[in-house]
Amino acid sequence: MAAIVASALFMQNLDSTVVATALPAMARSLGEDPLVMGVAITSYLVALTVFIPLSGWVADRFGAKQVFMAAIATFTLASVFCGLSGGLAELVAARVLQGLGGAMMVPVGRLLLLRRIRKEELLSVTTWLTMPGLLGPLLGPPVGGLLTDLISWRAVFWINLPVGILGLLLVWRIIPALPASLPPPPDLRGLTLVGAALACLMFAFETLGRGLVPGGVAEAMLVLGLVLAVVAVRHCLRAANPALDFSLMAIPSFRVPNVAGVLFRIGAGAVPFLVPLTLQLGFGASAAESGMISFATALGAFAMKPMAKFALGSFGFRNVLVWNAVLASGAIAACATFRPGWPTAAVFVVLLLGGLFRSLHFTTLNTLAYADVPQEKLSAATSLYSTAQQLPQAIGVAVASAVLQTSVALGGREAAAMPDFTAGFLVGALLTLSAAPLAARLPKNVGEGIVRGRR
Missing domain, CATH: 4.10.860 (DNA Excision Repair, Uvrb; Chain A)
Structure with missing residues (x-):
């Protein structure tokens, strides 16, 4: 069940970034300015974020499985419309519809699992669900470039058709339905x-x-x-x-993953934006070479999976959130020292460790957030937490972009150079590090029942 839901989330996360590489080809095909084509990304992200708060109520009213299947169908159908678009207006309309489907897939898919699992299974399930959020931003650019070069920019959207159909069949066949209820009016x-x-x-x-x-x-x-x-x-x-139940913030194990998680995600969200630029503009690497080196982060995320339970069982949730924030911050700061003379293997190792630390942190945050949430509040919790997950990604990119532009202006340069990327990574590292003091305020034994299997 976790793998099926994770696959749907991966499709949504991949689509958040896969379009970026295809924008120049889309602009030429549709006869638009490449800069204007950025609205194809913005419209999707705006729709995705706006509709998330409604997802919990819709899942309760119509049943989580039914809504999840409808979301996959909507996302898949909208992907086909995107690939068939003959103009920018059609593309934007299809992207908004796609964002609506994606907004329902993320929290409702998580809700399907949270209502079915025991507390001691929460860590294992969350580890599966964390992977899509890490792999999507990394695989998006190389996949988008490959499909655009070999087939067409339209294939960037059509690739979702077989994935969506397979997902629908698996959800229908394997995941049991949850009964609908009659929640209060929205x-x-x-x-x-x-x-x-x-x-x-x-x-x-x-x-x-x-x-x-x-x-x-x-x-x-x-x-x-x-x-x-x-x-x-x-x-x-x-x-x-x-619409968003902020009374849940009274639960410490929910409040800290939200507040500290926003800061951590802003800093971490700058990395997928800065690394390809550093490798291509600073090192002179091609897009393909940059993608292969950046894939080290994905390998680090996979390496984390068997380590998460050991780390949390040995050191506890609070210590992992505090000290892993320090380690993740150090890995981002290490990226600030990248220079063209660095061996490729050394860059690869730094990115791999950074991927491992960030993956462990996301898994820990996402597991702890639902540890003490009552069953009747799970829908509200997934809506609020999903919103707090989505917004920092855009903020991280905006912060990194602003730092780059400010550094370029202060340095009197016409284009971004290595000192500018250094500044971007250091600001990201500081934001990530700022999550550690907040995590230190958690009770020492928080989340103990999850790792040790106590109810």
């Missing part, structure tokens, strides 16, 4: 406020400093998004059945 005002805030923030983070929109638009959307976010949080704290 918080329409809260959903509107949350959706508008997330849409503005995602749009701002995806366009800030990239010249994709007229000057001042991204900054205005950022301010508007922050104001709407404050209003949305105030509303959700007062509403009887809020």
Whole structure:
């Protein structure tokens, strides 16, 4: 069951990044400016983030298995529409529909598993579910480039068709259904406020400093998004059945993975953006060479899987979150020392260790977040936690992009050079490290029952 859900999540995570490499070819085919084509990525990410808060209520109302299958079908069908698009407007509309399907796949797929497993199985299941989030951003660029060069940019979307059909069949055949319920009416005002805030923030983070929109638009959307976010949080704290249930933040084992996890994910989210640029622009590597070297991070993530239970059983959740944040920060800081004279093997090892540390951290955060959440609150918890997972990815890229541009301007350079990438990695390392003090506030024995199998 975990492998099936993880496969669907991998499809969604891969699609978040696979399009980037194909943008120039898409622009030529559709007769658009390559910079304008960035809206094909932004529209998907905005829709993905906006619809996540609604996923918990929909799963409760119509049944998690039924919603999960509908989400896979929607995502797959939208992928076909993307590949058939004859213009930018059609592509954007199909990408929004794709984002709707992806928004339901992520939290609802996780919910299907959380309601079926015992507490002592939580770590093993979470390890499977963590892999897609790490592999998607890494495999997206090389897969997108390969499909575009060998077939067409349209194949970037059509590849989802066989995966989606197989996923639907496996979910229908293997995963048991959960009964639907009659939850209270949805918080329409809260959903509107949350959706508008997330849409503005995602749009701002995806366009800030990239010249994709007229000057001042991204900054205005950022301010508007922050104001709407404050209003949305105030509303959700007062509403009887809020769109996002912030009362869950009273649970320490849920609060820390959300707050510390946001900081960690912002810092870690800059890495998949910075590494390919460093290798291609700084080292002069080709896209294919860059992809092969970057794949070390994926190998590190796989190497973590058998180590997670040992690490958590030996040192405990709190110690792993504190000291692994330090190690992960050190691995990102080590990337700041990359120079063209470095042996490829040395770069590979640093990236492999970084992938291992980040994978262990994500697995620990994702496992602990649901350790003490009551069954009746799982839908609300998956909606809130999935939102807190999605937004930092865009923020990490925006922060890294802003640091690069600022460093280039301060250095009086026309294009990014190695000192600029160094600055980007150091800022990412500091953000990742800032998660350690927050994790230190957890109780010493937090999550003990998960590793030792006690209820």
